[in-house]
Amino acid sequence: MSRFQRIVVVGGSLAGMNVIQELRRLGYAGGLTLVGEEDVQSPYDRTELSKKLLTGTIDPDDLYLLTTEEIDELDLDLRLGRRATSLSLDPSRHTLTLDDATILEFDALVVATGSRARRPAFMGGLAGVHVLRTLPDALALRAELDSARNIVVVGAGFIGAEVAASVRSRGQSVTLVDPQPTPLGTVLGPIVGSHFADLHTRHGTDLELGVGVQELVGDGRVSGVRLTDGRLLPADLVVVGVGGAPVTEWLDGSGVEVDNGVLCDDGGHTNVPGIYAVGDAARWYSDYYGTQVRSEHWNNATLQATVVAENIVAAAKKSTLCAVPSFWSDQYRKRTQMVGCPRPTDEVCFVSGGPGEERFVALYGRDDRVTGVISFNSPRGLIKYQHLVAEGASWSASTALPDNIIPTDTRY
Structure with missing residues (x-):
């Protein structure tokens, strides 16, 4: 039986709602409050914001993960459209203050505030410039796409690459800009990244790689993107996708340790008893990597929520997260799946097919040591080799397996 009677979950994210659902499933009958900055019906599938929602093949209602009836059954004190502003951990009274001056007392608190889109200085305040992190972001972008003629996406990470692919799927022209020599270069490295450069080119996306953005120009509304080499790209709509930053400023001065996310052990515990963190806002210790890792992916949010709920209900730490990070991306109706957390400078061996x-x-x-496995349009291939990552298998032994195909120009 849990020792906590009043639990507050801050963040109406997938991870936050999963904690609540798992607590109820485990029999927790105490008070549960959910604080969410977005005033939406329920947590929603963010993975489709840059894909099916943007292309118009699904509607916003299709994204919601829970019905109103299912949320009612959880017996929550819902505080949607409210933002946490500060946390006080006085020994005799733990309180959370919201942006409407409401003060909530609690015995345990789960940080699930996720991340927000980074906004580089060059964005300025021109109309027609978008980021993509929330449902309102996606709807605002979709509303302007129909009338746009010159679309520029800044940042060729997963969000930027998916947005560019979605724009091309709508039949519109788009230019993808990134200072790296290939799309997804900071994650996948130049060898695999070159495959995605070819993929985008084959589908008609214009690539401006190895060059950054100096400024956005326009009079009230964006009309161009000036690159660091001096060239000016015409643009009446710009999407900036250069990563996300954890939403943790409301924890400043509370005593909860934060460093690019809330620092946690492998069970989601912070340095303060009774305070936990999950999802994009958290950095959990990983035995596999020997350090704390912040992983902004669906699977991670689900697994961490289960572990934290189990540890809240238990009288002492019982559960830890041992899973290897994994994620996926859909571009041009092709699915890319990755297990592990390789560096862009790691060696690469194609064991089936090639760029x-x-x-x-x-x-x-x-x-x-095998640090990751990536599959492109080959889910069975991922299943076949992903155990090598979890086992920390020998690189030399794994790449010498008889059924491997190792082109000499792709193994370094």
Whole structure:
């Protein structure tokens, strides 16, 4: 039986709602309050914001993960459209203050505030410039897409690459800009990244790689993107996708340790008893990597929520997260799946297929250890090799397996 009688979950994210659902499933009958900055019906599937919602193949209502009836059954004190502003951890009274001056007392608190889109200085305040992190962001972007003629996406990470692919799927022209020499270069490295450069080019996306953005120009509304090499790209709509930052400023001065996310052990506990963190706002310790890792992916949010709920209900720490990070991306109706957390400088070995082919599977490795596996349009291939990452298998032994295909120009 849980020792906590009043639990507050801050953040109406997938991770936050999963904590609540799991607490009720485990039999927790105490008070549960959910504070969410977005005033929406329920947590929603953010993975489709840059894909099906943007292309118009689904409506906003299709994104919601819970019905109104299902939320009612959880017996929550819902505080939607409210933002946490500060946390006080006085020994005799723990309180959370909201932006409407409401003060909530609690015995345990779960940080699930996620991340917000980074806004580089060059964005300025021109109309027609968008980020994509929330449902309102996506709806605002979609509303302007129909009338846009010159669309520029800044940032060729997963969000930027998916947005560019969605725009092309709508039949519109788009230019993808990134200072890296290939799309997804900071995650996948140049070898695998070159495959995605070819993929986008084949589908008609214009690539401006190896060059950054100096400024956005326009009179009230954006009309162009000036690159760091001096060229000016015409643009009447710009999407900036350069990563996210954890929403943790409301914890300043509380005593909860934060460093690019709330620092946690492998069970979601922070340095303050009774305070936990999950999802994009959290950095959990990983035995596999030997350090604290912030992973902004769906699977991570689900697994962490389960572990934290179990530890809240238990009298002492019982559960830990041992899972290897994993994620996926859909571009041009092709699915890319990754297990592990390789560095862009890791060695690469294609064990099935190769860059530019309809499907492939590749391993990443360093220091004679397999650090990741990526599959393109090949889910069975991922299943076949993903155990090598979890086991920390030998790179030399894994890449010498008889059924591996290792092109000499892609193994370094």
